[in-house]
Amino acid sequence: MSDVAGECSSGQQMITVLGSTGSIGVSTLDVVARHLNKFSVFALTANTNVDMLERQCLSFAPAYAVMQDEASANVLRQRLSSANINTEVLAGSDALVSVANDNAVDTVMAAIVGAAGLLPTLAAVKADKKVLLANKEALVMAGSLFMNALSQSRATLLPIDSEHNAIFQCLPNNLDQRNSASYDMAGVKKVLLTGSGGPFREWSSEAIEKATPDQACNHPNWSMGRKISVDSASLMNKGLEFIEARWLFGLSPNNIEVVIHPQSIIHSMVEYNDGSVLAQMGQPDMRTPIAHALAWPVRIESGVESLDFMSLNGLDFERPDLERFPALSLAMSAASQPSSAATVLNAANEIAVDAFLNGAIGFGQIITVLESVLASANFIELDSIDAVIDADLYARKMSDAVVASL
Ligand code: NAD
């Protein structure tokens, strides 16, 4: 990777935003719009939200826009052509890969939610891009293969998840993250992964079991897409982040500790063997980690307000309650199993959360689906992306059957 990561000859970084119509995609374009001298948009992609992708194309005039299906792509094509916008509209998974690994692209924001983000994100890594990783599910389902692909490439991987971005900022600059000996040399003792505890932090198990989708999506501190909001309510999000941290930073699960910090002001910490603990702090606004990664290794303005210490009413810390939030426990144990455990857990969780959001199952039944699918699976090391995709599809079928039986 060049010193100033991924710059084209005009000095501007050419960016593809995968999942530009989601919460992270919109925040990314907000930061990009503040620095149009530094960034230029090559491609924007969406699942089905034609209206928002159209508005984004009118604002940023990307070379390409990708919709998931051909019917939505046709609608977008017609609208952009009537508005005299020259954006070429494509459809489908292959098109996502082609806008992620195109020669003209320097930087890829991987902000598709769920397993659908894996292949285009991996394509960006293999094409030596600067990859900004929001899509934690890609690392959860294929962590070791993903990190191997990174090692064999000249890509740079920068974490967007606020906790992992915080850890990245608190680790020494010159650390070789893929070499555990370098952690010892740097005196890193452990990583403290913080989490707000979500909207149900103080609820009883009985109340949590009966929670509605609107209650689950009503996060006290962060505004996010619906899937990650439900994961934050069950603490599965912290569990997925535990697995994500393990792969991103090459850590043993024993060196990662989850700490509940309800105010979401500290975004995570690194403890060193001399007793020092470095924390990264800031407003709970994803534009901070996004701006950090977009401009890395320099800093740019993100639009996020300063932290006003005088108005903070203290910072609290608690142990996570694994009894009321068993999803965290399932994920932490999957981190120490052969790799298919995390692949299966991620797929079952995507199906169960979708079923919950669609009213097919209750909040308490998300864990029933996860436990039932995990209990019926044999865990093995998945040694290829095809094997990961097979395990993912198999777990989805099993999960659909469990959902149907509830
Ligand atoms: P979101 O639901 O708001 O947006 C998801 C985006 O992905 C949308 O643009 C959607 O059109 C696209 N998409 C969904 N399914 C797709 C499919 N099958 N094919 C192609 N595109 C598809 O989600 P979000 O909150 O922006 O989260 C995106 C990712 O970032 C997730 O992996 C999430 O865990 C991670 N993340 C989000 C936050 C946050 O604050 N929102 C924080 C940390 C990590």
Ligand code: MG
């Ligand atoms: Mg996070």
